[in-house]
Amino acid sequence: MKYLEEFQDPRLARRLLDEIHAVTTRPWALMEVCGGQTHSIIRHGIDQLLPEQVELIHGPGCPVCVTPLETIDKALEIASRPGVIFCSFGDMLRVPGSDRDLFQVRSHGGDVRVVYSPLDALRIAQQNPEREVVFFGIGFETTAPPNAMTVYQAEKLGVKNFSMLVSHVRVPPAIEALMTSPDCRVQAFLAAGHVCSVMGTEEYPELAERFRVPIVVTGFEPLDILEGVRRAVIQLERGDHRVENAYERAVRPEGNPAARRMLADVFEVTDRPWRGIGTIPASGWRLSERYRPYDAEHRFEVGDIATQEPAACRSGEVLQGLLKPHECEAFGTTCTPRTPLGATMVSSEGACAAYYLYRRLGGPVAAAAPTAMEASPVG
Amino acid sequence: MCLAVPGKVLEIEDREGTRMAVVDFGGVVKEVCLEYLPDLQVGEYTIVHVGFALQRLDEESARQTLALFEGLGLLEEEFGDQWAIAAKAAGAEQPTDDAPGGDAHGGPQRDEEARA
Numbered sequence: 156m157k158y159l160e161e162f163q164d165p166r167l168a169r170r171l172l173d174e175i176h177a178v179t180t181r182p183w184a185l186m187e188v189c190g191g192q193t194h195s196i197i198r199h200g201i202d203q204l205l206p207e208q209v210e211l212i213h214g215p216g217c218p219v220c221v222t223p224l225e226t227i228d229k230a231l232e233i234a235s236r237p238g239v240i241f242c243s244f245g246d247m248l249r250v251p252g253s254d255r256d257l258f259q260v261r262s263h264g265g266d267v268r269v270v271y272s273p274l275d276a277l278r279i280a281q282q283n284p285e286r287e288v289v290f291f292g293i294g295f296e297t298t299a300p301p302n303a304m305t306v307y308q309a310e311k312l313g314v315k316n317f318s319m320l321v322s323h324v325r326v327p328p329a330i331e332a333l334m335t336s337p338d339c340r341v342q343a344f345l346a347a348g349h350v351c352s353v354m355g356t357e358e359y360p361e362l363a364e365r366f367r368v369p370i371v372v373t374g375f376e377p378l379d380i381l382e383g384v385r386r387a388v389i390q391l392e393r394g395d396h397r398v399e400n401a402y403e404r405a406v407r408p409e410g411n412p413a414a415r416r417m418l419a420d421v422f423e424v425t426d427r428p429w430r431g432i433g434t435i436p437a438s439g440w441r442l443s444e445r446y447r448p449y450d451a452e453h454r455f456e457v458g459d460i461a462t463q464e465p466a467a468c469r470s471g472e473v474l475q476g477l478l479k480p481h482e483c484e485a486f487g488t489t490c491t492p493r494t495p496l497g498a499t500m501v502s503s504e505g506a507c508a509a510y511y512l513y514r515r516l517g518g519p520v521a522a523a524a525p526t527a528m529e530a531s532p533v534g
Numbered sequence: 535m536c537l538a539v540p541g542k543v544l545e546i547e548d549r550e551g552t553r554m555a556v557v558d559f560g561g562v563v564k565e566v567c568l569e570y571l572p573d574l575q576v577g578e579y580t581i582v583h584v585g586f587a588l589q590r591l592d593e594e595s596a597r598q599t600l601a602l603f604e605g606l607g608l609l610e611e612e613f614g615d616q617w618a619i620a621a622k623a624a625g626a627e628q629p630t631d632d633a634p635g636g637d638a639h640g641g642p643q644r645d646e647e648a649r650a
């Protein structure tokens with residue numbers, strides 16, 4: 156029963172909502188790219204406070220969810236080897252591979268460690284020169300610079316027993332893939348704020364122009380999302396298709412130049428399969444030629460891996476905004492956070508997990524929203 | 535995985551040629567690499583992702599965001615014991631149906647935000 160109370164400034168939230176309601180005259184479909192935004196939207200019931208005509212379609216921006224099954228299986232294989240210390244962010248621990256997860260690898264004796272920063276993994280390598288230390292380097296443009304810096308440091312410090320299993324993904328090619336898909340219903344994008352903190356906004360005007368689609372760089376807090384929606388709807392109503400920055404406090408047009416330089420040095424663009432979606436051209440980064448010695452895929456023979464995705468899982472459609480999580484038959488029955496069939500049910504950014512935690516059975520939340528709005532301390 | 539949390543720079547030092555800082559995230563103190571924001575000074579605020587300062591932030595925005603994250607239990611999620619969090623999710627009781635904003639501190643929710 157919280158809703159607007161949970162917004163930091165309920166009065167501002169109310170004003171933004173009123174304005175969105177006032178300007179909306181037709182149905183519009185907006186996609187929030189980032190899983191963090193999806194989580195925030197579902198948690199705070201933002202989609203239910205918006206006019207019925209404004210639909211939020213959840214995008215593929217959960218790096219944990221889109222890391223290819225083959226890469227997860229490789230990670231599990233490497234982590235199981237004696238002598239290896241496998242380091243990962245906590246989010247990857249329960250992501251299901253074909254037949255197990257990192258949690259299970261550890262309970263069977265694998266040395267799996269959770270790190271806060273990739274630099275922690277490098278330090279572990281320095282402290283354990285007799286062991287091979289592998290870091291699982293996944294993430295979007297926000298996480299890529301920290302991982303790039305870590306590989307750069309490994310080389311600079313001559314740490315030979317460190318390597319990285321790299322599966323980075325990039326947002327703009329994913330937007331392009333979504334827009335060229337025949338099923339696409341998206342009319343405007345809320346672009347991921349922290350990706351743009353690093354990359355800036357220069358990659359987006361071309362996409363906005365080519366697909367005649369407004370792109371509004373948006374933050375993650377509830378008020379940020381309302382502001383992003385407000386600006387996108389105003390553009391749509393006017394027939395505009397510009398790039399706007401609604402997250403100026405953390406995003407400059409040029410992004411972070413030092414980080415971008417490091418990315419260009421350590422990584423090179425590559426085609427990348429996205430779990431559940433398929434290969435998207437130029438949508439990933441891998442280590443560049445010069446840093447190839449630090450590539451765990453080269454260091455460890457993990458060639459032929461037969462992957463198997465549960466047939467029931469429809470996370471690919473969920474990730475493309477073609478299906479809402481609760482429309483999947485397994486949702487909440489055979490698939491729960493405790494027994495996840497797909498990564499979207501595990502990750503904090505996964506749409507299935509967000510729906511399960513905050514929107515299961517649909518009923519009470521949907522019914523409560525308008526009342527909560529009235530009851531909140533507004534005005 | 536990629537929550538970016540605002541924090542205040544408390545100390546700066548050079549370690550093996552790398553500019554590192556001690557950063558305070560609403561009481562939790564962590565080491566943070568400043569190589570991507572080399573001119574950041576003690577007392578300034580920055581958004582930090584997996585141990586790296588990525589962009590400056592003004593003090594007021596930083597404080598507001600930190601207060602929000604704390605209220606939602608996100609700081610605990612970000613800096614807490616990840617094995618415990620994963621174990622809890624693996625064996626968790628199902629959350630109650632009236633979950634929005636409900637059990638932000640102790641439940642099986644994994645409510646990190648601000649991802650990209």
Ligand code: SF4
Nearest residue numbers: 469470483490497507
């Ligand atoms: S509910 Fe479970 S099975 Fe269905 S799409 Fe989501 S993760 Fe896959």
